Amino acid sequence: MKRLLFIAPVIAFVALVGVFGYGLTQDPKKLPSALIDRPLPAFDLPGITPGGGFASASLKGEPMLLNVFASWCAACPQEHPMLTRISGEGVPVYGLAWKDKPQDTRDWIERFGNPYRRIAADEAGRTAIDLGVTGVPETFILDKKGRVRFKQIGPISPEDWDGTLKPLIARLRAEA
Amino acid sequence: MLAEIGLFALILALLTAVAQAVLPMVGAVRGNVAMMMFGRTAAQLQAVLIVTAFAMLMICFGRADFSVQLVAEHAALSQPLPYRLAATWGNHEGSMLLWVLILAIFGAGIARFGDNLRPSLQARVLSVQAMISVAFLAFSLFTSNPFLRLFPVPADGAELNPLLQDPGLVFHPPLLYLGYVGFSVTFSFAVAALLEGRADAAWARWMRPWVLAAWVPLTCGIALGSFWAYYELGWGGWWFWDPVENASLMPWLIGTALLHSAIVTEKRQALAGWTILLAILAFSLSLIGTFLVRSGILTSVHAFAVDPQRGVFILAMIVGSTGTALALFAWRAPQLKSGALFAGISREAGLTLNNLFLMAVTAVVFLGTFYPVIMEAVSTDKISVGPPYYNLVFVPLMIPLLLLVTVGPVLQWKRDGAARVGDKLRWTAIVALSAFAGLWIALGIRNAASAFGFALAVWLVLGGVMVLVRRWRGPDGFSGRLVRNTPPAVIGMALAHAGLGVMTAGVVMMSGYATSKILVMTPGETTMLGAMQVTLNSVGEVRGANYTATQARFAVREGDRLRDLKSERRFYPISRSQTTEAGIGTSILGNSYVAIGDVQAGPRGQGIVVRIYHHPLVGWIWFGALMMAMGGASSLADRRFRIGAPVRAPRPLFSGNLVPAE
Numbered sequence: 032m033k034r035l036l037f038i039a040p041v042i043a044f045v046a047l048v049g050v051f052g053y054g055l056t057q058d059p060k061k062l063p064s065a066l067i068d069r070p071l072p073a074f075d076l077p078g079i080t081p082g083g084g085f086a087s088a089s090l091k092g093e094p095m096l097l098n099v100f101a102s103w104c105a106a107c108p109q110e111h112p113m114l115t116r117i118s119g120e121g122v123p124v125y126g127l128a129w130k131d132k133p134q135d136t137r138d139w140i141e142r143f144g145n146p147y148r149r150i151a152a153d154e155a156g157r158t159a160i161d162l163g164v165t166g167v168p169e170t171f172i173l174d175k176k177g178r179v180r181f182k183q184i185g186p187i188s189p190e191d192w193d194g195t196l197k198p199l200i201a202r203l204r205a206e207a
Numbered sequence: 208m209l210a211e212i213g214l215f216a217l218i219l220a221l222l223t224a225v226a227q228a229v230l231p232m233v234g235a236v237r238g239n240v241a242m243m244m245f246g247r248t249a250a251q252l253q254a255v256l257i258v259t260a261f262a263m264l265m266i267c268f269g270r271a272d273f274s275v276q277l278v279a280e281h282a283a284l285s286q287p288l289p290y291r292l293a294a295t296w297g298n299h300e301g302s303m304l305l306w307v308l309i310l311a312i313f314g315a316g317i318a319r320f321g322d323n324l325r326p327s328l329q330a331r332v333l334s335v336q337a338m339i340s341v342a343f344l345a346f347s348l349f350t351s352n353p354f355l356r357l358f359p360v361p362a363d364g365a366e367l368n369p370l371l372q373d374p375g376l377v378f379h380p381p382l383l384y385l386g387y388v389g390f391s392v393t394f395s396f397a398v399a400a401l402l403e404g405r406a407d408a409a410w411a412r413w414m415r416p417w418v419l420a421a422w423v424p425l426t427c428g429i430a431l432g433s434f435w436a437y438y439e440l441g442w443g444g445w446w447f448w449d450p451v452e453n454a455s456l457m458p459w460l461i462g463t464a465l466l467h468s469a470i471v472t473e474k475r476q477a478l479a480g481w482t483i484l485l486a487i488l489a490f491s492l493s494l495i496g497t498f499l500v501r502s503g504i505l506t507s508v509h510a511f512a513v514d515p516q517r518g519v520f521i522l523a524m525i526v527g528s529t530g531t532a533l534a535l536f537a538w539r540a541p542q543l544k545s546g547a548l549f550a551g552i553s554r555e556a557g558l559t560l561n562n563l564f565l566m567a568v569t570a571v572v573f574l575g576t577f578y579p580v581i582m583e584a585v586s587t588d589k590i591s592v593g594p595p596y597y598n599l600v601f602v603p604l605m606i607p608l609l610l611l612v613t614v615g616p617v618l619q620w621k622r623d624g625a626a627r628v629g630d631k632l633r634w635t636a637i638v639a640l641s642a643f644a645g646l647w648i649a650l651g652i653r654n655a656a657s658a659f660g661f662a663l664a665v666w667l668v669l670g671g672v673m674v675l676v677r678r679w680r681g682p683d684g685f686s687g688r689l690v691r692n693t694p695p696a697v698i699g700m701a702l703a704h705a706g707l708g709v710m711t712a713g714v715v716m717m718s719g720y721a722t723s724k725i726l727v728m729t730p731g732e733t734t735m736l737g738a739m740q741v742t743l744n745s746v747g748e749v750r751g752a753n754y755t756a757t758q759a760r761f762a763v764r765e766g767d768r769l770r771d772l773k774s775e776r777r778f779y780p781i782s783r784s785q786t787t788e789a790g791i792g793t794s795i796l797g798n799s800y801v802a803i804g805d806v807q808a809g810p811r812g813q814g815i816v817v818r819i820y821h822h823p824l825v826g827w828i829w830f831g832a833l834m835m836a837m838g839g840a841s842s843l844a845d846r847r848f849r850i851g852a853p854v855r856a857p858r859p860l861f862s863g864n865l866v867p868a869e
Contacts, residue, residue, distance in 0.1 A: 038537040040484065041530070048526055054580040055518045103594050105444035108725055112804050112816040119808070130595045143725050165579065167593065188785065189805040 066171075066179040071097075072161035076151035079133040079140070084151045085125065091177035094203035095123040096170055096196075098147070099159060101131045102139035104167040110186035114146040117192065122200055126150040129159045129167055172196060174203045210275050213263030214354040217304075220256035220311070221344040223249050227314075227337035231330035235403075243326050246333035247318040253340065254315035261308045264353055265295045273364050276357040277301060283366040283781050285753040293377040299517075300353035302380060306497075307343045309381075309388040313417075314340065317392060324413055331399035332392075339391050342524045350520055366753065369779040369786050375435035379428055383455055386425020387493035390458060392417040393465065394490035397483040398532050401539040406479035411472035414486070416843055418469055421489075422462045423839040429455050430832035438789055443723065443800050443820040445828055448597050453576040454496030457569050461489040464565035466839075467558045475547050475620060477555055480540040481562065487536060491529040492569075497521060550622040557615040564608040571600045609663050609711060612704050613670025617677075635673055639666035660715030667708025674701040699842030706834025713827030716797075723820040727809025736819050739799055740764040744771075746815055754779045756788075759803045759815055763792055774803045774817075797823035 066072075071087040078084035090097065098114060100107045118124045126147035128136040133152050140150070153159050162171070165184065172181040181199055183191060227249035234242025264277070268291050273279040281294045281301075296305040314336045321329045347353070366372075396414040400406040432455065437445045446452065465485040472482045549555035574581075575596050617631040643662035650658050678697060679689045724736045733742040744760040756777040763770045772790030779786070789802040804816030 034541055037480070037540050041533040041537050044529060044533050048522065048530070050577070050581050051522055051525075055522065101593065101595075103598075105442040105447055108723065108818055109442055109804070111725055112727070112807060116807050130593060142723070190785070 066163060068178055068180065070178050074158040074161065076153055076158060079128060079136045079150050079152050083149060085149045090125060090173055091175060093123065093175055094200045095125060095173050097125045097127060097173060099127045099129050099164050099167055099169045101129045101167045102135040103131065106186045107168050108143060110168050111143050111146065113187045113189065113192060115144060118146045123148045127158065128152045129164060130154065130156045172199060175206060209263045209266055210354040210356065213260040216256045216259040217344065217348060220253050220260065221341065221348060223253045223256060224337045224340040224344055227253060228334050228341055232334035235327040235330040240326065243330035246330045250314040250318035250333050254311040257308050257311040261304055264301060264304060265292060268292055268295045274356055274360040276355045277353050279357050279361050279364040281365065283364045283753060286366055287752050289377065290372045296380050297371045300351040303343065303347045303351050304353050305381060305384055306388060307340065307347060309384050310340055310343060310391055313388060313392050328399055328403060331402050332395045335395035335398045336391065339528060342527065346520050346524065350517055366779065366781045369777065369784050373435065373439055375431055379431045379435060382424045382428030382431060386421050386428055387458060387496065389417065389421020389424065390462060390490040390493050393421065393486040394532065397486035398535060400483060401535045404539060404542060406472065406483055406543050408473050408476050411469050411482065415469045415473060418462065418466050419839050419843040422466055423836050423843065425459050425462060426832055426836040426839065429459055430829050434829050438791055443822065445717065445825060448594050450576050453572050457572055458489050458492040458496065460565050460569040461485055461492055464562045465489055468562050471555050471558050475549065475555055477547055477549065478559065479543050483540060484536060487529065487532045491525065494525050494528065552623045552625055552628065554618040554620045557611065557618045561608065561611055561615060564604060568601065568604045571604060609667060609707065612707060613666050616674045616700060635666060635669045638669055654719065657715055657719040661712060664708045664712035664715065667711060668705045671701040671705030671708065694845055696842045696845040699838040702841060703835045703838030706831045706838060709827050709834060710831025713824045713831060716824035717822060717828065720823050721820065723818065725816065725818050727807050727814040728817045729809065729811050729814040737821055738765060739821055741801065741819050743817065751777065753781065757803065761790060761801050763799050765799060772801050774801050776803055793826060795826065797821060798825050
């Protein structure tokens with residue numbers, strides 16, 4: 032029995048190496064592509080205020096942004112002014128508050144301002160798993176039919192917007 | 208020419224390491240003194256060779272020799288010289304060379320300062336050390352040769368990642384590596400003990416200074432990294448639970464556990480197997496940290512260029528070192544003589560509990576860090592856990608650990624009684640509890656958690672102070688003789704524990720009372736954040752050596768104090784990347800922090816995005832860490848470590864009134 036205690040570290044280690052070995056065979060750059068050109072996974076989430084949430088099915092009709100954020104996220108305040116600017120340019124921005132208490136999200140929005148058309152609260156983080164969210168902030172670009180066309184990991188910088196996202200939105204608008 | 212000398216020295220170092228790995232080990236098994244002694248010579252020769260190689264690479268960077276590919280990729284003429292030199296280790300190949308450099312210096316240290324070690328133990332330690340060296344030198348030479356030539360030679364080079372062009376980052380990696388690699392020594396000691404089948408008090412005594420020698424720079428390195436993230440990333444946070452941060456925290460936590468369990472092994476000959484396991488784990492986690500950064504298995508802001516092939520090599524090294532060591536542990540550790548028994552309330556029991564908590568905390572961080580990898584292996588999702596996870600599990604584990612920190616030093620070895628412990632802690636507990644009650648009332652009923660956090664800080668700081676007070680107070684009150692005779696190790700312990708308290712105060716304050724605000728400001732505009740009055744004075748363009756920047760100047764008034772702060776948003780044209788330089792006004796009580804974003808339309812027309820933060824007591828976090836490091840250094844300076852001679856059995860000074868053991 033005592034012997035087993037001394038062998039346990041080796042067994043745990045072997046399992047870990049197996050996981051690492053598998054991890055190495057995965058291309059980290061593939062990460063964002065899982066959902067590309069596919070519709071959003073179905074969700075219908077409550078908002079941070081009663082009646083304020085939205086369902087995935089409602090995100091269509093025009094190109095838009097789905098931004099995953101959280102009040103505890105350090106980089107989100109940095110991205111926040113950019114979202115304000117984007118929504119000011121007439122592109123709808125929807126928010127998904129990830130693993131955040133609605134009260135905290137409300138305080139955060141109150142403090143920094145609200146660039147979002149609607150905010151859904153993914154308190155349990157289940158929808159974020161379906162979306163394949165790896166961290167906050169993360170932003171999905173949706174086309175008119177509600178399909179994911181691009182995924183931005185990390186805060187949107189002015190360069191990202193002007194160089195990549197804005198032209199993409201313009202292209203998506205031109206699509207039938 | 209210089210590059211070739213460096214490469215040649217590196218190849219010679221590899222050959223030396225191979226000899227050093229084999230001969231002393233054979234000598235130790237056969238009892239051949241000459242072969243064992245060869246280890247000492249080889250270790251020092253290897254250090255000289257690698258110092259040469261590293262110096263050559265550094266000179267290549269200093270002279271901006273773009274015929275060396277590494278230099279061309281990471282240095283530019285417009286870059287200031289110090290950053291060009293720092294670029295030597297600001298990239299994958301160079302940082303690996305720094306790894307082996309530190310490894311070799313530690314090896315030479317064992318050879319040089321290990322005169323009092325049992326020769327067979329020293330030979331085995333040096334041999335294991337050389338095996339690690341062989342692996343890393345081979346890794347460096349075969350997969351990441353820093354001396355590769357480039358033809359045709361470019362006129363100018365690319366540049367070091369601008370985020371890394373910062374004084375803090377010049378010292379951060381070497382300090383971290385001193386820590387990571389320092390644990391290779393304790394690893395070698397552990398493996399050597401398993402091979403010898405002996406892990407006694409003398410072994411623990413020899414190993415302890417090396418644990419400290421790794422732990423002190425690692426503490427500084429992590430604190431410096433956190434400080435760098437605070438002022439350079441421009442997010443105003445000091446810890447992000449980023450995989451790379453966690454990679455440095457895990458060996459630190461295990462190293463802290465090792466530091467304490469080695470004391471038990473030294474003083475009481477108990478927990479030898481456990482100490483060995485910790486020594487193996489501390490280095491393994493350092494290796495895994497390296498693996499993490501370089502394999503691309505997890506994404507991170509800190510990651511070097513990702514290369515799965517290198518990941519395979521490092522994984523093989525982890526399997527080779529950790530796997531072998533753990534197998535050896537499973538085989539040999541059960542035969543180790545287990546030490547003296549101890550009671551449920553005793554110094555040993557307290558330290559064991561401390562170890563268990565530190566292990567649990569490490570496990571939690573480990574799970575959080577590798578959750579995405581594990582999830583990906585068992586399902587197809589790729590997700591990560593965020594700060595909510597760590598707040599949920601880290602904090603509840605830290606609270607009992609921190610409570611224990613002050614209890615541990617008052618406990619007697621072997622056996623103690625609850626009443627006696629309560630007696631010694633009475634005043635500390637009364638003060639901490641009154642602090643809790645007073646703060647709870649002052650802060651309001653909803654802020655019980657903050658009040659508790661501050662009370663915990665008081666408990667820790669006072670606990671540290673009381674260690675010294677109890678030591679200095681003899682039967683006739685305070686005595687100068689007792690003060691003078693206090694061993695540096697005791698002062699170190701008091702300092703480190705108090706430092707933990709100072710840090711706790713900073714963390715609690717930052718979690719509960721940091722405030723911030725984002726707005727678009729035009730020059731001349733004034734805004735308030737709490738009691739802080741911030742005026743944007745001007746916005747202009749400035750030009751640095753290798754960047755252009757938008758610079759905003761602010762006047763920040765807090766009470767009577769008026770400060771000029773400037774924040775910059777820098778653009779580095781060569782690497783086409785951008786950084787934010789925050790303007791930070793520091794004081795003991797807290798920092799005011801302003802950072803600018805891009806130009807945007809605001810309510811009063813075109814302005815600049817400004818983020819303003821007030822960070823109360825944030826400096827205490829790093830100062831506390833510094834105190835811990837100084838405590839470790841003070842402990843390291845204790846002459847009992849340097850003099851290997853067996854210590855005299857302590858003579859009781861007065862019968863019946865024992866000086867508390869440290």
